[in-house]
Amino acid sequence: MKAEDKIIRMGRFVRESPKKLIGFVSLFFILVSAVPIVDPGITSFPRMSKIVSDFTAPSLMASPPIKTILGTVKKGDTASSLLNTYIPLKIIYDLDSRSKEIFPLTRIRKGQPYKISLLEDSLVAFEYEINKNDRLVIQKGMDTYSISKSPIEYDIKEETISVDIRTSLAEAVKRSGEYSALTWKLADIFAWDIDFIRDIQFGDHFKVLAEKRFKNGKFYGYSDIKAAFFTNKGVEYKAFLHEDANGRKGYYNEKGESLKKAFLKAPLHYSRISSSFSNRRFHPILKKYRAHPGVDYAAPKNTDIKTVADGTIVRMGYNNSMGRHMMIRHLNGYETSYFHMNKYARGMKKNKKVLQGDVIGYVGKTGLATGYHLCFRLLKEGRPVDPLKQTPSSAKPILQKKMDGFIAQTMKYSEKINAAEKLAGATP
Template sequence: MDFNPPRNANLPPRVPRWRLPLLVLAVALVAAFFFLDSRTTLPESEARSAPAEIKAPPPEIQPEIQREVVDGEIRPGDSITTLLGDHLSPQEIHTLAGKSGDIFPLSKICVGQPFKLCLTDGTFERFEYDINRDDQLVIRRDGEEIDIARVPIVYTVETAIIRGTISSSLFEAVAEVGENAELALALADIFAWDIDFIRDIRQGDAFQSLVEKRYRDGIPAGYGKVLAAEFINQGTSYQAFLFQDGDHPPSYYDAEGKSLRKAFLRAPLPFSRISSGFTMRRFHPISKTWRAHPAIDYAAPTGTPIKAVGDGTIVKKGYTKNNGNFIKIRHNATYETLYLHMSKFARGIAQGKRVLQGQVIGYVGSTGLATGPHLCFRMYKNGAPVNPNRVKTASAAPVSKEQLAAFSAAIAPLIEKLAGRTELMARTDLAESPPPPQKQ
């Protein structure tokens, strides 16, 4: 039997008409996919030769700058070489020494004075040395050069009024109101012509002062000027006002413009005790004989500064078996003073040298014929010994007539402040200075 395949047996089955659009869409999508892939995909050969992506290196870490500040005080044996020798070359130090001559000789740095050494990464940057309470020496590196200069110390200044009552001494009275001995010394200097703070002080005496209190970097740094002061001694009031009369140095005057300064201080030591007074008959503790003692002995610790009681010229300086180290000063054609038993002389003191009133000429000791540390102070008038406590001398010149009106105007607010009728105002010397710390 013949087998006849059906017609169109080799043809694929007919696709239903409704499926044709879907089939066309699928084919179009597949074609689009391959077309896009061919545009974004590198051939294998190109892929192998393409450079790898370059990443930016991490930022370099800068080392932190190390700054060091060394605070200290000049010690015995210190010199500019011992202080800076580890940071400056010998040639640089030699150059500094040459530059310093007209500014401040480096050989004159004093034991006990503060200094500050600033280093950057261990390298010298700056050296500061306090010459005194007002000025400092600054040595700094400027590139390859080393500069040296004398500059004012920057302070913040607050004006304050300080009051106290004497129970035993001015030192203790000042300490009792929270102040330090520097203020007591300043007050003793101001009234030194009128008040003997060894013999004249009594319990119940009182003082008040309008004074500048200094701050340095926010830390108390002593006192500035005493603008006005009053001391009541045995019921008598003594007032002092600081004023500069024209081109003359600032000085203290009373409310009427009379100078407090006189030819002689009341005593060559600000604080001490009298161990032996002026007498023409005294039993000597060493020789065990009666003899004249035309002098005043001031007992004080060894090293206490001794001041010249007036301007004058040193006519004798030396040592004898009885007097020890001594100095004799001629003040004018009438008066001479003698200072005995010193432990040593002040720096720069020499025979023929001119000295000023209040200048330190030596220090208390027990050289010569002495039982202990004291100053034997003598005064002569026309060559004859006189009791220093009985010498009355005229005051220095008063405020000039030309400046009297300005003086009266200047002291008027100071008088009111001493009377407690106005509030004290704080002032700052330099605007960039830090404010003083708050009082506790």
């Protein structure tokens, strides 16, 4: 078996959360018989609107049955048109105004599944899938409808995928039978370490422990990538998913450091910011209003200018407005520009790789400049952004007190990933 043909898959199904439906519903009917409740987990959504189930309450209570209508929002459907038959417009307007902060009812979209629960033709609950993660739940209470957002329940299958790369990440993902969403997920996870356009080469390899979502046997996308190992040019990068105390999920290496790398706060030691980022400012030399898509740092002549992040020099030159300037391309869609330099640092040339903090040049006033300063610009996907607001900062490493738990988790994930590798080794 050739190495590049090695695609390994291991998986098993797990339930995302236990279904307490039966107990929940029967307990409810024992406690409150006047106001029924719908099941807490959506089960299935056929494409067509139809009545799929009649719920019969325990006979001793003699409660009327709850009718459930499952459907998909069609072109022209609105919350009013869907619900008007079961509740007065006045109540729909009230729900609309109250639901705005959670999810405005006016934003109901074609193609999204919904569920209507009725008791004697009066609305008991309305559920709507906002996206792949959350559903809007409007539910009748004692005297008013409550509005909330809750997660959609899926069957989760955990899988290990191990693939060699021949030409590109996208090609490898496709060859492994996975979906392109996995390409984007991986590219995002390793965006600070690997340039997926320029750095990928034959023999690179990735291994992923992924969670896939299914509903009624149908694939509903990847939820979490629990861990991913990526070998690029012989170097293995590891990423482990971790959720911090605030519920923020991020990826960390095996030492517990965040994979999200920070840019330097500023490219030099400056005396003051002489002009900040704006879309419109009065230009001191041109005497007219012009956008200033950068930050001017005033500093003495020949102050060191440093690149704010690792990258490649893509442009060096001189012109009347920018003076002596340099442009550096970084990973993750960022570019930085440095204008009005007095001179470049020794050895700088186009296509040279520079590391964060390397001195690339010295402050000057070449080009259109009134005094010694560095005009620093930051572009994200080709668009100028304010470096003082949008400079990427790294996430904090995992807290010391959480490290034992994190390491135990990484070992568990690594074992699962490596089990797929062993299997690959055993394959003839």
